[in-house]
Amino acid sequence: MAKKQKEAFFTPIGIDTGQNGEIEKSVKLPEATKKTHKQLGLSDDDVVNMFEQMYLQRRFEERAMQMYQKGKFGGFLHLYIGQEAVSTGTVFAINDDDDIITAYRDHGWGLVRGVTPKEGMAELYGKATGCSKGKGGSMHFAKVENHFWGGYGIVGGHIPIGGGLAFANKYQQNNRIATCFLGDGAVDQGALHETLNMSQLWSLPCIYVVENNGYSMGTSTRRHTVGEIHERSKGYGMKSALFNGMDVFTVYENMKKIAEEVRKDSMPWFVEIRTYRYRGHSMSDPQKYRTKEELEEYQKTDPIQRLKTYLIDKKVSDKKNLEEIESRVEEQVLEAIDFAEESPFPEDEALFEDMYADEPFFHDKK
């Protein structure tokens, strides 16, 4: 008689037993930089501005979530809360005309690259005054004039497009580099691997950055991909880095160094930034795949609180000044909500606008 076969499991060995009471961290955070803002070449104004930018992203989304829960608008809403140091540190590190493209968790990126809170909130509401005229919604924020090429909704779909932005920069010899942000879930898409190969083959000036927030929707990193993400580019001979994304100085320091190198030698980089998503994948996510303790542990490392503490400890600013900034931001966000609510929806004619740059054509349109 044949030996009894072990039951077939399709999950990595060792984590098939479920919760054992311990906090199962899906991402382990590397050490943050020890350098002060001065040592990093940032002025007092710069870091206070960083705080304001991060706080704006946070409050914008917290308020957006409230409005969503009140039923003010529909569609998907993927929140960036917890990851603000990544967008902010990057935007301060690269040039204003360097290109940024990202996936659908894009509100923070839009806000820090010039989508005003009003334009952003109006886009969530589907209003004509939104940054994408209400045609894109939450997943398709963009500000192309500021080289923010948008959020894209197909996981991995924007990765080769990021490579294409870099291709055009190299072709035009304009001294711009491209940065392409993707989630850890997108690491498993073939598009990434095709793009990494061609980027290295053709020396495209692009930084591919994985914002590893621990979860591919509801599947933890350890359960959806093998090995270490940042090592994934080794097979392509591409330079890589891994660093902490809960500390804005660490993101700034590393992205600045990498961006300078890419600008100089036009060779791509593959970067893993470890961060954490406080909220669910989208608003409909019951988050049964993680424990409350795990979430709380990461919230202790909150990037905004961390910067605030730093600013006060180092006497760059004081509590009063920061509170003033906080109320100014709050005011701005509330004004954005009023603006979104009062703004008109797009006119019916807008349905057929923006499809074509040239003479539009619509089959069988009477």
Add this chain to the structure above:
Amino acid sequence: MAVLQFREAIREAIDEEMDRDESVFIMGEEVAEYNGAYKVTEGLLDKYGFKRVIDTPISELGFAGIGVGAAMNGLRPIVEFMTFNFAVLAADQIINHASKARYMLGGQLDVPIVFRGPNASAGQLGATHSVAYDSMYAQFPGMSVIYPSEPDDAKGLLKSAIRNNDTVLFMESEQMYGLKGEVSEEEDYIIPIGKAKIKREGDDVTIVASGKMYHIAKQAAEQLAKDGVEAEIIDPRTIKPFDIETVIKSVKKTNRCIVVDESHPFGGMAAEVGFLIQRDAFDYLDAPVRRVTLPDVSAPFSKPLFDLWMPNAKDIIQAVNAVTYRS
């Protein structure tokens, strides 16, 4: 008029546009050192170098996407697929990104890109190498689909496609690359996208056929003429936008219509044109519109089965006989 092969006409269009505009480049499998899998791009590497004539790995999804990003960021890529059968791997970039990015970002960017290559079957190549994709892509808004039948159309339309500021799919055929035809020598020869051409005049029946199917329609019409039936052949040249007015006008004259389509029957160009004719020229019809398409079955390899599968002149003649009540 110069007599050129289909591939030479395409090459001239690419060459002229690359010469005219520094932002135009071509990328794809085997386009550079190999001089093109079907020799369409022969000589272009020598003339323009590796900056503008770029060999890609076999990564259709990846290089199509790099093309889309480059188009957004100021360039005018021509992305060659060795066949549109392989472009299925790049469908996410064509359907989800190239044709939609402009709309979903509220018009903030343009995607002036041409995806081109052979379409449909090329003999006994089996099921995965034999599909006509023009009707499928025509289903999606945001892009033009061109499927010309003769070198002259190919040259003028490809130049238009490269200058177009939106996404254009330009479809050719392995079996037509060697086909010779007269091509206008007019300097900067441009044919506007979306205009059908009446390629044979006749009063008895209208036959609509594009791409490779035009040539079997022509054979059928020559046969039919011997029997005293004069067919009017309309080559739409562009599947999307589709010039239905020219077809309707012809049907109002002939009162009968056959649509020849190299796609499978469900929801293809033939189905769409048939619908529009019944709606817009119902009172003029002396017989139901008939179509000649592939059957709803994948391409077989075996020669007799393949011949049975592929539409031919006899199928068209039979359809004409049916609508003229001669059978």
